[in-house]
Amino acid sequence: MPGPHSYDQPTGGPRRHERNQTAARRTALTVHTIADIAAGFLGLWILLYLLEANSANVFVEFVHGTADWLAWWSQDIFTMDTEGLRVLLNYGLPAVLYLLIGHGIAARVSRA
Numbered sequence: 001m002p003g004p005h006s007y008d009q010p011t012g013g014p015r016r017h018e019r020n021q022t023a024a025r026r027t028a029l030t031v032h033t034i035a036d037i038a039a040g041f042l043g044l045w046i047l048l049y050l051l052e053a054n055s056a057n058v059f060v061e062f063v064h065g066t067a068d069w070l071a072w073w074s075q076d077i078f079t080m081d082t083e084g085l086r087v088l089l090n091y092g093l094p095a096v097l098y099l100l101i102g103h104g105i106a107a108r109v110s111r112a
Contacts, residue, residue, distance in 0.1 A: 028110035035102020041066045042095035049087045067091055070098070 045067035053060045068075075071094040078089040 024109055024112055028106040031102055031109065032106035035098045035106070038070050038098045038102070039095040042070055042091045042098070046088055046091050046095075050084055070094060 041063060045063050048060055048063060055061070055064070071091050074090055074094045076090065077093065078086055080086050080089075
């Protein structure tokens, strides 16, 4: 008996599932991208430092400031005498962790 409340598709249906998958993929991509950008800034600072870039340059200052902000928690974990190795380890550790954690979360979200 057709009436005002009869529908051709069951509630929710495949469209809801597709929307949920699309939202999960977008969220995973966002997390993945943020982790990549954070690791990229840290890696770029390591490279600029090891290549002895001009620290008075605005771009170098920006990258250094961003890397310091991202790696505040890992500063002075490693205290070796070789300055280049110290920078590599103190900024490389958070870069690797951001990649591992960010990509892990993104994979988990996209599977959900």
